[in-house]
Amino acid sequence: MNYPQSCSSDPQVTAFALGQLEGDERVAMEAAVRADLTLQAEVESIRAAAALIEEALAAEMACPEAPAPIPERGVERLVPPVAAGRFRYDEPRRGRSRSVGATLLRFPQLYYVAGGFAAACLAVIVAVPRVEYRTREEAEGTIARIALARQRAAEAAALTAPMVIYINRPEAAPSSTTDPRPVTVRPRLASAGPGPGLPVLWKENPFLRVTQVPQSVLPAEVDAGGYGLVRRLIRQGVRPPAEAIRIEEMLNYFPFRYPTPKGDALFAAALEVASAPWSPAHRLVRIGLQGREAEEKRGSLSGAAAPTLARDVRIRVDFNPASVARYRLIGYDARAGGADERPDEPARGDDVVPGHRVTALYEIVPPGADEDADGPGGAVSEGRAVGRPEPLRLATNTADGARGLAGRELLTVTVQYRLPDEAGGRWLEFPLTDTGAMFEAASADFRFAAAVAQFGMILQASEYRGAATLGDVLAWAAAALPDPADDLGGYRFDFLDLVRRAQGLAE
Amino acid sequence: MLNPVPNVRVTSHGDSDFHARLFTAHHDQLTRYATQLLGDPERARDVVQDTFVKLMAQSPTAIDGHAVEWLFTVCRHRALDVLRKESRMTRFAEGQVENVTANEPRPGGALEAAETRATVLSLINRLPPNQQEVVRLKFQHGFSYKEIARITTLSVGNVGFLIHTAVARLRAEFAALRP
Numbered sequence: 001m002n003y004p005q006s007c008s009s010d011p012q013v014t015a016f017a018l019g020q021l022e023g024d025e026r027v028a029m030e031a032a033v034r035a036d037l038t039l040q041a042e043v044e045s046i047r048a049a050a051a052l053i054e055e056a057l058a059a060e061m062a063c064p065e066a067p068a069p070i071p072e073r074g075v076e077r078l079v080p081p082v083a084a085g086r087f088r089y090d091e092p093r094r095g096r097s098r099s100v101g102a103t104l105l106r107f108p109q110l111y112y113v114a115g116g117f118a119a120a121c122l123a124v125i126v127a128v129p130r131v132e133y134r135t136r137e138e139a140e141g142t143i144a145r146i147a148l149a150r151q152r153a154a155e156a157a158a159l160t161a162p163m164v165i166y167i168n169r170p171e172a173a174p175s176s177t178t179d180p181r182p183v184t185v186r187p188r189l190a191s192a193g194p195g196p197g198l199p200v201l202w203k204e205n206p207f208l209r210v211t212q213v214p215q216s217v218l219p220a221e222v223d224a225g226g227y228g229l230v231r232r233l234i235r236q237g238v239r240p241p242a243e244a245i246r247i248e249e250m251l252n253y254f255p256f257r258y259p260t261p262k263g264d265a266l267f268a269a270a271l272e273v274a275s276a277p278w279s280p281a282h283r284l285v286r287i288g289l290q291g292r293e294a295e296e297k298r299g300s301l302s303g304a305a306a307p308t309l310a311r312d313v314r315i316r317v318d319f320n321p322a323s324v325a326r327y328r329l330i331g332y333d334a335r336a337g338g339a340d341e342r343p344d345e346p347a348r349g350d351d352v353v354p355g356h357r358v359t360a361l362y363e364i365v366p367p368g369a370d371e372d373a374d375g376p377g378g379a380v381s382e383g384r385a386v387g388r389p390e391p392l393r394l395a396t397n398t399a400d401g402a403r404g405l406a407g408r409e410l411l412t413v414t415v416q417y418r419l420p421d422e423a424g425g426r427w428l429e430f431p432l433t434d435t436g437a438m439f440e441a442a443s444a445d446f447r448f449a450a451a452v453a454q455f456g457m458i459l460q461a462s463e464y465r466g467a468a469t470l471g472d473v474l475a476w477a478a479a480a481l482p483d484p485a486d487d488l489g490g491y492r493f494d495f496l497d498l499v500r501r502a503q504g505l506a507e
Numbered sequence: 508m509l510n511p512v513p514n515v516r517v518t519s520h521g522d523s524d525f526h527a528r529l530f531t532a533h534h535d536q537l538t539r540y541a542t543q544l545l546g547d548p549e550r551a552r553d554v555v556q557d558t559f560v561k562l563m564a565q566s567p568t569a570i571d572g573h574a575v576e577w578l579f580t581v582c583r584h585r586a587l588d589v590l591r592k593e594s595r596m597t598r599f600a601e602g603q604v605e606n607v608t609a610n611e612p613r614p615g616g617a618l619e620a621a622e623t624r625a626t627v628l629s630l631i632n633r634l635p636p637n638q639q640e641v642v643r644l645k646f647q648h649g650f651s652y653k654e655i656a657r658i659t660t661l662s663v664g665n666v667g668f669l670i671h672t673a674v675a676r677l678r679a680e681f682a683a684l685r686p
Contacts, residue, residue, distance in 0.1 A: 011664075018645070020667065047677045050646065056627035057647035061539060137520040191513035225589070228553035353591065490563035 013039065015048035030267035061232035197427055203334045204462055207326040207365060210319045216329055218360050220289070220313035220415075221350035229254035230459070234498055239505045240459055248331030248457035251359050254491050256445045258290035258357060266292050267309050267415050269430035274442035276363050277450055277476060278457070278466030283364040283434060286446050287413055289315060294354035309356060310417035312425070314349035317362070323410045323434065326365040328464065330453050332388065349416065361453050363464065364410070410434045446491060470503045525567040529574055530559055536648055537582050543643060544586040554589060558582040576650070579658045630680050638673040643664055 015021050049411040208216075226249025233240040258270035270288035277284070291309045319327055376401045413430040439447065455473045457465035473495060481492050537558060541551035558581045570577045630643060644655045652670070656663045 011667045014671035014674055015652065015667045018652075018670070045678060046674060049674055049681060052623070052627050052681065053631065053646045053674070053677060054644065056624040056631065057643060059621075059624045061536070061647060225550070225553065228550075228556070231556070232552075356629055490560040493563065494560045 056327035218315040224253035271432040274437040278468040312349040446478040451476035
């Protein structure tokens with residue numbers, strides 16, 4: 001193994017061999033290579049290795065394990081038709097994938113048996129001699145099933161009765177070649193409550209009485225992955241089960257344009273309140289938190305650790321009992337077996353990076369508004385609190401109620417954080433005063449966020465979803481589309497498409 | 508049900524063909540790249556979808572000429588965002604070694620072409636993640652050092668060093684396979 005010493009010598013030689021040098025550097029290296037036989041051999045060797053690497057990676061591209069090729073043209077590819085049948089794709093693939101004699105088909109099979117047995121997941125890889133492509137729907141279906149199955153791993157452990165869980169595929173006429181196992185319809189566990197003998201896998205955040213719990217704490221960091229799951233399921237024609245819906249993650253998938261912090265402040269809060277569109281006697285509060293952006297400098301995100309803006313960040317909301325009777329944090333629903341129970345007093349806040357943004361919605365019942373409808377999960381109906389200021393002035397009528405509240409402080413948002421290199425905590429306070437605005441007069445961002453929340457609540461069959469329909473969601477979201485030049489547009493059009501697809505699924 | 512927004516096009520810039528061509532040509536490529544970054548095809552799919560959603564809002568004139576680079580850059584940002592949120596940034600920590608994905612012993616002797624490819628792939632898969640990424644961007648996706656530098660926000664010199672180190676290591680390993 002007498003490999004030339006110079007093999008680990010100079011990145012410039014590698015760059016030259018790979019055609020990456022320009023100008024004087026290239027000229028100089030050319031001259032050096034011409035004059036030096038060892039260097040010539042080195043360059044040849046690098047090129048030979050590069051050819052091997054390229055060929056191996058090209059072959060890898062040609063045997064996709066995840067992506068299926070696109071059978072048609074058009075942007076509509078992004079949103080493939082629901083319930084399309086199997087699709088055969090005969091156009092030869094592009095690129096360096098000429099030498100494909102066989103392609104791999106994966107048949108993931110999820111066996112999900114609880115009650116003494118561990119959940120097992122196995123994928124059988126079968127090489128077939130012909131190139132055959134599956135549709136994107138199939139691929140996505142597979143992925144969605146894996147995702148849900150994983151999510152349920154913890155939940156299934158709680159089940160006592162043996163039971164097989166699959167996600168139903170509506171068009172599923174399981175063919176023996178691709179899907180050798182039966183597809184069982186998974187029982188839905190929506191608001192009607194679990195079936196007999198089934199545990200509750202999901203429970204909505206209830207309305208809380210301000211007199212009992214005057215303070216609410218929010219995590220500063222919310223993942224956005226929940227939206228992707230909902231999107232995959234709906235696109236494959238499956239109505240997502242209630243416990244798969246995470247409204248807070250759906251909300252935080254979408255970018256919003258919140259004002260950036262001014263001066264030395266690390267965070268700015270974009271607070272807004274208007275009537276809740278699904279329940280006009282209630283108020284809807286949008287809390288948008290925007291962290292300061294990093295100074296633009298190339299190379300600051302070099303793949304390793306991202307810079308930290310602040311540590312131990314948490315968001316606290318103090319409600320004014322004079323303006324708020326009950327409140328409900330939308331999303332963050334409790335899940336059986338989940339390790340991510342929130343948002344009750346996290347032991348520690350989150351570390352956030354520059355430009356961090358988080359969005360949360362609270363639904364508020366003003367004093368005097370539908371006190372009788374204590375709502376499911378509501379605490380004991382102890383009636384109206386004695387001594388609450390001016391409860392009788394407030395009518396249940398929205399406009400009147402709002403007028404009564406106008407100009408009064410509704411809540412205060414406190415952002416607690418530490419600087420990365422400081423031990424002591426800091427905080428910023430943002431009070432919110434209710435101007436009595438109606439939903440229609442709210443900002444586009446507010447209305448869009450409300451549409452997303454409502455969408456989630458309808459999919460969950462939430463007890464708090466009110467009278468609104470998917471048609472309303474569509475109308476609100478469509479009315480909240482930004483300027484065409486704004487890159488929020490892509491996200492919002494994508495959402496519109498998803499709501500339309502959801503309309504097509506069984507209500 | 509009444510549909511209050513008829514005929515909303517997915518793109519807002521009129522040149523849906525531009526976006527469509529990019530999607531068709533690069534979707535699989537990006538998915539593979541994101542899968543390599545994330546180590547997980549499910550998340551990769553979401554990240555790629557997000558990338559194309561973002562693309563929809565770009566006017567062709569704004570990114571024409573470097574559209575593919577733009578796609579990889581946005582995709583990478585989004586993937587790192589996902590990793591960061593999951594505190595999995597260590598995957599890309601500098602100097603991380605032996606991301607072992609291949610357990611089979613190194614074969615010796617003459618190899619058939621397919622076998623060679625498989626072996627080479629397994630060797631590539633053993634490179635540290637940061638080297639794997641640039642190697643794939645170079646040899647699988649065909650980007651130049653400069654383009655890779657912009658995508659990864661590394662310096663061109665750094666990209667050159669990573670590729671050089673990876674290629675040198677692979678060459679030594681190839682050599683060891685030969686009798």
